[in-house]
Amino acid sequence: MSEPLTIAFLSSNLDFSYLLPAFQAQFPQARLRLGTELGPLEDIDAAVCWYPPEGLLARLPRLRLIQSVGAGIDHITADPALPDVPVCRIIDPDMGQGMTAYVTWAVIQHQRHMGAYLRSAAARRWEEQPVQPPRQHRVGIAGLGTLGLACAEALLNIGYSVRGWSRSPKNELPTGLQAFHGEAGQAEFLAGCDTLVCLLPLTEDTRGILGQPLFNQLPRGAHLINVGRGAHLVEADLLAALASGQLAAATLDALTQEPLPPDHPFWADPRILITPHIATRTDPAVIARQTADNLALIDAGRAAEVAVDLQRGY
Numbered sequence: 428m429s430e431p432l433t434i435a436f437l438s439s440n441l442d443f444s445y446l447l448p449a450f451q452a453q454f455p456q457a458r459l460r461l462g463t464e465l466g467p468l469e470d471i472d473a474a475v476c477w478y479p480p481e482g483l484l485a486r487l488p489r490l491r492l493i494q495s496v497g498a499g500i501d502h503i504t505a506d507p508a509l510p511d512v513p514v515c516r517i518i519d520p521d522m523g524q525g526m527t528a529y530v531t532w533a534v535i536q537h538q539r540h541m542g543a544y545l546r547s548a549a550a551r552r553w554e555e556q557p558v559q560p561p562r563q564h565r566v567g568i569a570g571l572g573t574l575g576l577a578c579a580e581a582l583l584n585i586g587y588s589v590r591g592w593s594r595s596p597k598n599e600l601p602t603g604l605q606a607f608h609g610e611a612g613q614a615e616f617l618a619g620c621d622t623l624v625c626l627l628p629l630t631e632d633t634r635g636i637l638g639q640p641l642f643n644q645l646p647r648g649a650h651l652i653n654v655g656r657g658a659h660l661v662e663a664d665l666l667a668a669l670a671s672g673q674l675a676a677a678t679l680d681a682l683t684q685e686p687l688p689p690d691h692p693f694w695a696d697p698r699i700l701i702t703p704h705i706a707t708r709t710d711p712a713v714i715a716r717q718t719a720d721n722l723a724l725i726d727a728g729r730a731a732e733v734a735v736d737l738q739r740g741y
């Protein structure tokens with residue numbers, strides 16, 4: 428009789444017990460191993476990860492799948508001892524809807540002066556702010572993948588002027604989306620972003636991309652929304668750009684230090700709105716299903732169809 432499948436849940440900063448009911452339903456015969464109760468490491472076939480403890484994956488001799496619980500995989504590739512095992516990420520239309528809701532809110536929150544209305548309402552004052560039609564506001568989305576494209580489509584549907592930037596040229600874009608690509612297209616893209624949304628993966632090419640050289644290419648007074656990763660942003664450059672007026676505001680959902688410490692200067696700056704990495708989430712049932720699908724394809728010798736291209740980095 429063959430050994431039952433063993434799935435380990437590995438994270439140095441998240442309690443993964445919330446995933447267990449969905450995995451029990453998806454894999455009724457499997458052994459599910461959480462955190463400190465991993466059992467014999469040589470039993471483990473698949474690891475479901477968010478910042479797995481450094482070096483641990485390399486100690487699992489039977490490992491066939493490293494499954495990210497998110498769209499990004501930077502928290503896995505950060506491990507310098509990453510073994511040569513397929514790494515898969517979540518590709519989830521529902522996650523796209525959650526991201527769309529967040530990004531749409533963040534664009535409108537600033538462009539329609541919602542902060543000022545909250546202050547007026549708290550003081551019982553009937554005060555109007557300027558009302559600018561959406562088509563006069565240009566939103567640029569850096570990263571036209573699963574999530575960026577979903578956001579672009581939604582913003583176009585409510586009338587914003589939307590442009591996007593990707594690494595490679597794109598076919599079949601939503602009608603009205605102005606597309607740019609590569610380093611050659613970056614300056615023209617940035618010059619037309621009243622709001623810039625970062626939905627890039629974190630790779631060696633994109634680390635620190637949100638810094639002074641990029642900010643200087645945006646229209647003066649632009650709004651930055653970072654829903655990518657904290658390490659896309661050069662924090663000191665953001666504070667300097669806000670102080671000089673080159674940027675008017677920033678909405679940040681991904682931070683280098685999570686949780687952001689209470690004494691971090693971002694909390695004290697009224698132009699910066701922080702949310703605690705909640706822009707979107709994936710339903711545990713989707714994570715369990717995609718883990719099962721990925722394992723089946725890997726076992727059928729079709730890993731190349733589902734594994735992230737680690738050379739490219741996303």
Ligand code: NDP
Binds near residue numbers: 569596707
């Ligand atoms: P995808 O891999 O589907 O898309 C990535 C996009 O970025 C692609 O369009 C790609 O270009 C583009 N890109 C990559 N590198 C570059 C580069 N050097 N220059 C220009 N464009 C580049 O990713 P997803 O849309 O699924 O997710 C994007 C990111 O969002 C994740 O990696 C994660 O960091 C973040 N995220 C944040 C969440 C949150 O709650 N805050 C939740 C989920 C994800 P091309 O199309 O040419 O390949």
Ligand code: OXD
Binds near residue numbers: 497
């Ligand atoms: C992800 C995230 O990568 O939640 O999915 O940030």
